[in-house]
Amino acid sequence: TVRIGVLTSGGDAQGMNAAVRAVVRTALAADAEVYGILEGWQGAVDGGDYIRPLGWDDVSGITALGGTVIGTARCAAFRTAEGRRTAVAHLIEKGIDRLIVIGGDGSLTGTDALRAEWPDHVAALLASGAITPEQAERHHSLVIAGLVGSIDNDMVGTDMTIGTDSALHRIVEAIDAIASTAASHQRSFVVEVMGRHCGYLALMAAIAGGADYVFIPEQPPSADWHAHMASVLRRARNAGRRTSIVVVAEGAADADGNPITAEHVRAVLSDEMGEDARVTILGHVQRGGTPSAYDRWMASMIGHAAVEQVLGDASEAQVVGVRANRPHAQPLVEAVAATRNIATLIAEKRFDEAMAARGHSFVQ
Ligand code: F6P
Numbered sequence: 001t002v003r004i005g006v007l008t009s010g011g012d013a014q015g016m017n018a019a020v021r022a023v024v025r026t027a028l029a030a031d032a033e034v035y036g037i038l039e040g041w042q043g044a045v046d047g048g049d050y051i052r053p054l055g056w057d058d059v060s061g062i063t064a065l066g067g068t069v070i071g072t073a074r075c076a077a078f079r080t081a082e083g084r085r086t087a088v089a090h091l092i093e094k095g096i097d098r099l100i101v102i103g104g105d106g107s108l109t110g111t112d113a114l115r116a117e118w119p120d121h122v123a124a125l126l127a128s129g130a131i132t133p134e135q136a137e138r139h140h141s142l143v144i145a146g147l148v149g150s151i152d153n154d155m156v157g158t159d160m161t162i163g164t165d166s167a168l169h170r171i172v173e174a175i176d177a178i179a180s181t182a183a184s185h186q187r188s189f190v191v192e193v194m195g196r197h198c199g200y201l202a203l204m205a206a207i208a209g210g211a212d213y214v215f216i217p218e219q220p221p222s223a224d225w226h227a228h229m230a231s232v233l234r235r236a237r238n239a240g241r242r243t244s245i246v247v248v249a250e251g252a253a254d255a256d257g258n259p260i261t262a263e264h265v266r267a268v269l270s271d272e273m274g275e276d277a278r279v280t281i282l283g284h285v286q287r288g289g290t291p292s293a294y295d296r297w298m299a300s301m302i303g304h305a306a307v308e309q310v311l312g313d314a315s316e317a318q319v320v321g322v323r324a325n326r327p328h329a330q331p332l333v334e335a336v337a338a339t340r341n342i343a344t345l346i347a348e349k350r351f352d353e354a355m356a357a358r359g360h361s362f363v364q
Contacts, residue, residue, distance in 0.1 A: 004310060005051065005096040007037035007044065008068040009075070009103035009110075012287060013149040013163025015295030016068040019102050021059040022303025028056055030311055035096055039071040040103070041078035041110070047090030063296050066166075066289045068149075072103075084114050088121040091142070092135050098143045098310040100303075102162070104150035105339055108319065111146055112336045115317045118142050144317035145306040146332055147299070151287050154198035156342070156359055157335035158321020158328065162302075165294040167194070167286045168204055174282055175209030175245060182243035188233070188275040192248045192262035194286050197343060200358070201286070202249035211245040212236055215252035215260050217346060218355045223254045226268050233273065244275065255349065302327050 006023045008016050020036075027034040036054040037043040043050030062069050077083030091099070101111045118141055126136040148155045151167035171193050182189050191211070195201040199216025206214035213229050215221070221228060233244040246269070252260040262279045269277035291299075305327035306320045317332035338357065345354035 002032040002098060002311065003095050004032050004034045004098040004100060004307065005037050005091060005094070006034060006054070006070070006100045007040055007102070008070055008072045008149060009040035009101060009107035010072060011074070011104055011150060012067045012072050013104075013151050013161070014066045014166035014287070014289065014291035015162040015299040016072075016102055016149045017059075017062040017065050018291065018296045018299035019147050019149065019162060019303035020068065020070055021062055022300040023100050023307055024054050024059045025056060026304045026307040030307065032098075032307070032311065035094060036070045040073040041075040041087060041107070042073040043071070044087035044090055045075065045077045045083050047086075047093065051090060051094045051096070063300070064290060066291060068102075074106075078110055081117065084117060085121045085124065087114070088118065089125055089130050092122070092125070092131050092139045097139055100145050100147065100306045100310060102147045102149040104148065104152065104161070105155045108146040108148065108155065108332065109336050109340075111144060112317065112332050115142060115144050115332070143310050143314050144332065145309045145314065145329075146317065146319045147302055147306055148319060148321055149299075151201065152195045152198045153200040154196060154339070155319070155321075155335060156338035156357070157319040157330040159323055159359065160294075160298065161321075162295055162299045163287070163291070164200065165298075166290070166292040167201055168208065169292050170286050170289065171201060171205040171282060172208045174280070174285070175205060175211065175247070178280055179209070179243060179245060182245065185276065186242045188244040188246070188269045188273075188277040190246045190248055190262045190265045190269070190277065190279045192250055192279070192281040194282070195249050195251060197251040197346070198358070199249040199251070202247050202252070206247040209245070209247070211247045212241075213244070213246045214249075215247070215265070216249045217251040217253060218358065219351055220253050220255045220260075223256050223258070225254060225260070226272055229265075229268070230273050233269075244269070255351075298322055305329070
């Protein structure tokens with residue numbers, strides 16, 4: 001029998017549970033066995049009971065839950081070759097020959113590194129007597145599919161990452177709430193949203209929430225942004241608007257690379273414009289709580305597709321994402337390289353190319 005391992009890794013995201021459930025039930029329906037690797041890659045490094053069989057009922061009723069019921073971690077040990085070798089030994093010991101990793105950009109990049117090193121680890125484990133020649137033969141390579149679970153929508157290879165839609169709902173709800181109190185007092189608010197180096201959440205939330213101004217890493221303003229922001233906000237106030245709402249992505253910076261923080265923007269609003277300004281940093285409320293309907297069905301759909309992928313003729317590791325509402329697979333190596341390239345484009349100040357490279361889901 002084929003034995004599929006499933007794990008969630010890195011920051012949790014709403015909808016990961018729906019993906020885990022779809023993986024488990026699709027695998028069982030295809031007569032494969034499925035093992036949960038608990039607490040992300042840390043569970044593979046620790047082995048033992050952290051790698052255990054999952055049955056149909058183990059994933060009952062989890063679709064509506066936020067987070068990930070099989071646990072996740074940002075695993076330091078997995079960033080070392082030694083840690084990865086230990087993980088390989090444990091996966092082989094449990095007879096896992098296919099793996100589905102649900103995680104963000106960092107986790108999938110690490111997964112790709114593991115895939116590349118896999119044969120070397122197997123050879124070393126065989127040489128040291130940690131595995132038998134039969135195990136080495138059976139596990140000479142690892143079939144992998146990655147599902148991007150992250151609220152940041154920062155990975156190439158999918159229109160949406162699992163969790164982004166729920167996070168957006170949460171942010172827009174918060175902006176709506178802030179807008180009403182802001183309007184009552186004619187105040188200005190700066191709302192900082194997550195997204196790490198990606199401005200997707202900030203931009204989409206600003207549009208959906210009707211904000212006045214937004215700062216995102218992919219389209220940094222020139223160093224004299226104070227004057228431009230002031231003129232845009234004044235124009236709106238002069239036209240009768242009772243609030244100014246500025247959304248700041250946590251990774252925002254100016255074109256010279258100086259970080260633009262929410263506090264920085266607030267100081268400009270109050271010191272240079274004389275506004276009564278407040279800051280709201282949304283933090284982890286964006287990541288927790290109930291997944292949206294979209295995240296539930298999208299994660300279920302691609303969880304199902306990932307199992308088909310690893311059970312099929314998948315010699316190359318794939319990222320299974322969504323394109324135009326259909327499952328879409330792309331080689332993991334390509335997706336990882338293209339995602340890394342965006343950081344390079346931003347560092348080289350090739351901002352338009354960075355924006356375009358985010359993919360067609362990113363409004364320009
Ligand atoms: O990648 C998801 C994310 O929530 C980012 O938006 C944010 O920068 C980061 O994780 C926060 O990490 P932690 O939960 O480890 O504080």
